[in-house]
Amino acid sequence: MSLLNMPTTCFMAVILCLTTGSTRCQTAIPNVHGGVGAVLGVSNASVLLQDPSSETLYLGARGSILALHTSNLTWKHPSIKWEATEKERKSCMGKGKREDDCYNYICLLEVLKDGRIYVCGSYAYDPQCGFIDPVTFTLVKEEGDKVGKGKCPYDPRQPHTAVTADGVLYTASPSNFWGTEFDITRATGQQVRMDRSINWLSDPEFVSSALVRESPGDDDKIYFFFTENAIEYDLYTKVRVTRVARVCKGDVGGSKTLQKRWTSFLKAQLVCRDQDRGQYYTVLTHAYPLEHRLGDPSSTHFYTLFTSQWKGERVSAVCVYSLADITKVFATGGFRDMKRNCVNSGSSESVPDPRPGQCINDDLRAQGYNSSFDMPDRVLQFAKEHPLLTSTVDAAPLLVRRGTTYTRITATNISNSDSALLHLGTDQGELHSVSIVGRTATLLQEIPLTTSVEPVNNILIHQGHVVVGSPSSLSRVPVEGCRVYSSCQVCARAAGLGCVWDVNKRACVADSPVQRESEDPLKVCGTGEGRCSPVVKELRVKKGLVVLLPCDHPHLSPLPCVWEHPQGRHTQQHHSHLEVTVSGSSLGLYSCRCSAQGDYSWGSEPCLTASYQLIMEDLSVEGRVDPGLRRSPVWVYISCVLLGVLVGALGATVFLKRLCWRAAQHTPLVDGNGRGANQGQQGRGPTCYENKLVMSDTPVGQSGESVL
Structure with a gap:
């Protein structure tokens, strides 16, 4: 739940009715901030597709495909049921797969050039595809594209990813039953795929893909983001690194070398590093492209989500990479030899001309290379053996949050500037809004979306709203405009977005893009607090008590917060919060100061964020405790333990004596030969030997040595 003191607003919920021969009305869920939401009545909803031409939101789940109105998430068509047959499911389980995996999970929904919706599903470990007619919302399976x-x-x-470019589908996915082979393909149109003679990919986990338009005269490019094993490091253990790969939209393969294979495939390492703390974030979880100036592809930035490779550490970081930096690495970086696992010298003599991996542009056309089919074999052979570049694309995290795991990220532009508004989904089903102004990230809102805890797996932006999807529900929340910030404190945090609190209207309204340094937006809130002048909170504590002092700084800077505290105290810092064990020497003033990273702040000095005064509770109210009596509970515990041991010993002695007495009173039966009637049978009861009870399977009357 949010710690940002957000007021609850009126909820509006809808009931989503799915038709499968009969109408089924699903349970509505509450939503927040004037949004709408619905429980889907399906499981494993994982794919969302927004068709702008028809204002239809398509959703793929296990065995079902839904069509909803994007504006209110209400039913538009009866759902399509596409289940795996019983025969296919039994065949899947017969191959050793779990029953839950042997269904048809919809994994791909994309709009093709002819307007039809291309849909694919896992289909009980036998992936199949089909087409959806958007007018009649019916599924058609054609034999050639099945x-x-x-x-x-x-x-x-x-994991897998897909994107369309001018109605042509590009995919990155595992490509065999065991999930050990991987491919990046142009799946429709003139098909091109990876070359398998040299392993261009090393156990990748595909995360995201994006189309980037280029200026006239250059070829558009498809970017793929993934994590894979680093084969360039000579280590005993596998090291996971993040890559960005690129192919050209017009790539048709080579004439002899790399026939129907990518000639433009290049990849480079993405580095997200906090230099001040020396920490790397190496596991990529999502990436999203944003044009900061609409219509200018060169202003594109990729907002990426990272986490740590160490299991059990809940931390999320956001790094931003500009298209210019990525393009520079692909255009000028050295090549690494994948066959000999060593770094190529990168000299002009070793790299052929034209440069391998280039997209066809006006300069290459002027040299007579009108398509990749015209490229010389020596260039293609070099590209085949050197897909990895030695240069890296580096960035420092804009924000770092510990104790929070982000799963999805999207971004919206603010006034065609370098500022952005991030929408982040968590593994707990929350939506967080963060403003990015310069290098300063400010947490604006934390919105709980569902009543159940499940991760956010999709976020789409639509007309000033975001549509947020989880495995069983959808929500539509307004996120753009100052009026979405319903309290003065939240509006003050959005000052960098040009928002101010109107005291007369009691609403957040748009104002100048950036306020002057002298203006403190919190002053108008009437709480008595300023941006760097919080009210000192008095805490009455008792000796031995453990107190956690929060320091919630709205600026999500990776720079750590610093605490000022009395000398001789016993404390431990948890992220930005401080844990204090109360003693006589720990009383006094505790102050937390945090830095706002970047060029947008009201000053470069760390800001006083929280202040607490620890005061010892007056013991006279409850009566003072004599120091000698404080030790009495220890002796009470020891006495109880000794008494318990004594009672147990007495009980065991009585029990053993009684058993031995019963054994002495027993007279064995004797037959005519003087042998016991039960001799030769195995005695399995307790037997007494010199007042000792021994559990034995040895026949009664045998030597005691074998028993003992």
């Missing part, structure tokens, strides 16, 4: 291998993974748990 196979889904390389478009959708066999295992529904394996």
